[in-house]
Amino acid sequence: MSLLRVENVSKHFGSLVAVNNISMVVEPGELRAVIGPNGAGKTTFFNLISGFFPPTSGRIVFNGEDITALKPARRVWRGMARTFQITEVFPELPVRENLRIAVEVAAGNRLNPWLSRDADGEVRARIVELMDMGGLADKADRLVGELAHGDQRATEIMMALALNPRLLLLDEPTAGMGDQETYDITQLIRKLHREEKLAIVLIEHDMRVVFHLADRIMVLAEGEPLAEGTPREIGANEAVQAAYLGKAAA
Ligand SMILES: Nc1ncnc2c1ncn2[C@@H]1O[C@H](COP(=O)(O)OP(=O)(O)O)[C@@H](O)[C@H]1O
Numbered sequence: 001m002s003l004l005r006v007e008n009v010s011k012h013f014g015s016l017v018a019v020n021n022i023s024m025v026v027e028p029g030e031l032r033a034v035i036g037p038n039g040a041g042k043t044t045f046f047n048l049i050s051g052f053f054p055p056t057s058g059r060i061v062f063n064g065e066d067i068t069a070l071k072p073a074r075r076v077w078r079g080m081a082r083t084f085q086i087t088e089v090f091p092e093l094p095v096r097e098n099l100r101i102a103v104e105v106a107a108g109n110r111l112n113p114w115l116s117r118d119a120d121g122e123v124r125a126r127i128v129e130l131m132d133m134g135g136l137a138d139k140a141d142r143l144v145g146e147l148a149h150g151d152q153r154a155t156e157i158m159m160a161l162a163l164n165p166r167l168l169l170l171d172e173p174t175a176g177m178g179d180q181e182t183y184d185i186t187q188l189i190r191k192l193h194r195e196e197k198l199a200i201v202l203i204e205h206d207m208r209v210v211f212h213l214a215d216r217i218m219v220l221a222e223g224e225p226l227a228e229g230t231p232r233e234i235g236a237n238e239a240v241q242a243a244y245l246g247k248a249a250a
């Protein structure tokens with residue numbers, strides 16, 4: 001069974017059609033990219049998948065269940081987590097405490113004022129595991145707001161991972177980063193995909209990242225699907241070159 005089936009979703013904001021009749025199927029463990037120029041509807045498409053607002057029309061099925069009407073938090077419990085185009089962390093808290101919040105939410109401890117010593121030990125162990133995986137162990141006690149952009153992004157990604165998703169949605173994970181940070185985040189995404197067997201859909205503007213990482217790519221333009229295929233197919237697609245890659249390379 002497919003992990004995610006997006007069926008003919010559209011989203012209108014007044015007279016603006018931000019997303020027009022887009023479908024996408026994601027298999028377990030697959031790594032997909034969504035690309036397209038600014039304003040193409042990429043973030044809106046993610047907002048529909050993650051439930052930040054309902055589609056004007058269409059249907060979203062996750063793990064065989066119709067989740068079209070479910071609130072974002074309910075989708076998280078079913079195994080879907082995301083990050084944002086502008087990094088969402090608690091900048092005034094250390095890395096360790098940012099992760100603690102996500103780990104405790106995932107464990108259901110946030111509603112439990114009487115945390116046992118055992119449960120706290122499990123939380124601490126999970127935080128350490130996530131910091132190691134995210135390359136953050138030596139920054140555990142640093143305030144996230146004082147870290148480099150790449151480390152803030154790694155913190156956000158590991159917070160999403162703390163929710164134990166089967167599908168991770170990443171909105172422009174390398175936005176605003178230099179070459180080294182872009183490389184580091186790309187390596188982290190690859191690692192999560194390979195070692196955690198996560199299905200990942202990422203929105204990305206950096207073509208090197210997309211062609212390096214993705215199994216399949218969907219190109220959006222003005223809210224519409226322009227093309228879909230392997231990196232090789234997309235690279236050779238004339239409509240895509242004309243609409244997007246040509247401009248990006250210039
Ligand atoms: N909440 C909203 N209300 C009104 N218009 C929106 C909203 N979100 C996005 N849009 C509009 O939808 C279009 C697509 O935006 P977006 O999905 O952010 O594009 P992308 O992520 O591809 O740059 C844009 O014209 C944008 O202004």
Ligand SMILES: [Mg+2]
Pocket residue numbers: 042043044085
């Ligand atoms: Mg966007």
